[in-house]
Amino acid sequence: MIFVELFYVFSKIGIFNFGGGYAMLSLIQDEVVNKHEWMTINEFTDIVAISQSTPGPIGINCATYTGYTAVIHAGYPTWAAVLGAVLASLSVIWLPFILMVSISKFLIKHHESRTVKSVFGTLRPVIVGLLAAAAIMLMSKENFGSPSESPFVFILSIIIFLFAFVGTRLYKIHPILMILLCGLAGLLIY
Amino acid sequence: MGIYTDIFLTFAKIGSFTLGGGYAMVQIMEKEVVDKKQWLSHEEFMDTLVVAQSTPGLFAIDMASHIGLKLKGVRGGIVGALATALPSIVAILLIAIFFQTFRENIYVEKVFMGVRPCVVALILAPCFSMAKKAKLNKRNWWIPVITALLISAFGMSPIWCILAAGIGGFIYGRVKK
Numbered sequence: 070m071i072f073v074e075l076f077y078v079f080s081k082i083g084i085f086n087f088g089g090g091y092a093m094l095s096l097i098q099d100e101v102v103n104k105h106e107w108m109t110i111n112e113f114t115d116i117v118a119i120s121q122s123t124p125g126p127i128g129i130n131c132a133t134y135t136g137y138t139a140v141i142h143a144g145y146p147t148w149a150a151v152l153g154a155v156l157a158s159l160s161v162i163w164l165p166f167i168l169m170v171s172i173s174k175f176l177i178k179h180h181e182s183r184t185v186k187s188v189f190g191t192l193r194p195v196i197v198g199l200l201a202a203a204a205i206m207l208m209s210k211e212n213f214g215s216p217s218e219s220p221f222v223f224i225l226s227i228i229i230f231l232f233a234f235v236g237t238r239l240y241k242i243h244p245i246l247m248i249l250l251c252g253l254a255g256l257l258i259y
Numbered sequence: 260m261g262i263y264t265d266i267f268l269t270f271a272k273i274g275s276f277t278l279g280g281g282y283a284m285v286q287i288m289e290k291e292v293v294d295k296k297q298w299l300s301h302e303e304f305m306d307t308l309v310v311a312q313s314t315p316g317l318f319a320i321d322m323a324s325h326i327g328l329k330l331k332g333v334r335g336g337i338v339g340a341l342a343t344a345l346p347s348i349v350a351i352l353l354i355a356i357f358f359q360t361f362r363e364n365i366y367v368e369k370v371f372m373g374v375r376p377c378v379v380a381l382i383l384a385p386c387f388s389m390a391k392k393a394k395l396n397k398r399n400w401w402i403p404v405i406t407a408l409l410i411s412a413f414g415m416s417p418i419w420c421i422l423a424a425g426i427g428g429f430i431y432g433r434v435k436k
Contacts, residue, residue: 084315093317119354122371124275125347126319133351151352158348165316166324166340172314173328173336176306187432188425191402192309193302193393195424197386198406199312203282204383205411212375226376233380237286238388244287244381245276248374255373256366 071143075153078105079132079160086128086165093128097135107139132157225258262331263338269296270323270342277319277347283378284319286385298330301392313421319343 078100086093094117101107108116116138120130136157140150179185213230214222229251236242242250260268269291277284285308292298299307307329311321320340327339358364386403395403402424409415 083317086315086317119351122278122367123347123350123354124277125344125350126274126277126317128317129320129344129347130351133348134355137352137355147356151356154352154355155348158344161317162320162340162344165314165321166336168314169310169316169321169324170328170333170336172310173325176310177329184429184432187435188428189306189309190394191399191424191428191431192421193305193389194395194399194402195406195420196305196308196312197389197393197395198403199308199410199417199420200282200285200382200386200389201403201407202410202417204379204386205407207379207382212379214372222372226372229373230376230380233377234384237381237384244290245272247381248276248278248377251373251377252370253373255371256369259369259372 071140071145072153072156074105075136075139075157076160079136079157080164082128082132083161084164084168086161094131097128097131101135101139105139107135107142112138128161129158132161222259229254263335265296266327266330266335266338267342270327270339271345273323274319274343275346277343278374278378282318282382284322286381288322289385292326298326301389303329305389305393309421312417313425 082093082096082100085096098110098113102110102113116131116134119134120127123130133154136154137150139157140153141147145153176185213226216223233247233251237244237247273284273288273291276287289301289304293301293304307322307325310325311318314321320343323339323343324336328336331338390403393403406420406424409420410417
């Protein structure tokens with residue numbers, strides 16, 4: 070039964086996912102392409118590309134699309150596929166959520182304790198490093214273009230990057246407005 | 260407006276504009292939940308980041324669950340988590356059903372060529388405001404530098420950095436006492 074399998078596989082993917090959507094992709098690929106053969110590797114690559122260019126967490130995007138495609142491939146009509154998509158997405162969320170409930174309860178109860186304060190006091194600087202690392206790793210050819218192959222795109226990307234950085238940092242432009250502005254700029258310039 | 264409606268609308272908005280993964284959402288979420296709604300202080304927001312990063316599940320969903328739980332218990336958490344996931348589920352379903360050729364659309368690609376560098380800037384920007392709130396000084400500035408280096412240059416998983424720093428903080432707290 071495809072629905073039970075979707076629920077089981079995506080629950081597993083949700084609970085074994087540490088460190089965000091990208092780490093999840095290899096897990097999903099292994100289960101969905103290799104083990105269950107719900108789709109081909111080419112279809113999976115398309116899904117990853119689509120997930121990156123639509124709003125929302127990449128893990129949820131992937132789960133929704135996989136749920137839909139797997140049910141369609143099993144020969145069911147569209148409405149059943151929509152159900153499969155929603156089921157797969159919720160399956161990813163529910164186990165980590167239950168875990169989060171107990172962790173949050175503990176932290177809210179003990180947040181004045183010296184030990185908890187001291188642990189989080191060290192962890193806050195780590196988070197700064199974590200975000201810096203994420204930004205550094207995203208400064209790639211995929212996001213900025215390459216200076217040798219497409220100097221025009223590269224220079225424009227740097228300008229957009231600086232504009233977005235200065236705009237949100239110094240002029241307090243709302244990040245959502247900034248995304249819309251940069252998207253519009255891309256549409257008009259390229 | 261009821262608090263649940265408020266939680267739902269806020270996180271649905273955040274979910275709608277999370278492009279390119281969980282980290283891109285940090286600044287939008289900080290603006291909405293800390294500056295505008297004042298549901299959390301800056302320090303509490305950073306602690307939420309720590310918790311979301313070190314527990315299984317999706318970063319953005321974990322953040323929303325934790326903040327929802329803090330505001331209104333389990334029901335608040337469920338509303339927050341579902342609201343963050345909803346825009347993504349709807350968008351993907353529409354694409355899956357109607358626009359199989361979404362990726363090949365030239366205009367979509369143009370928009371994203373503008374959005375991608377912007378997203379990188381949005382991830383980098385909160386580092387500077389957070390550095391102040393994390394009380395970085397002469398004694399602990401090396402912590403974020405080493406962390407960033409280990410992760411970006413040596414491909415270390417952030418989990419290990421959090422674990423090491425957590426244990427370090429725990430021991431430090433004990434010794435100081």
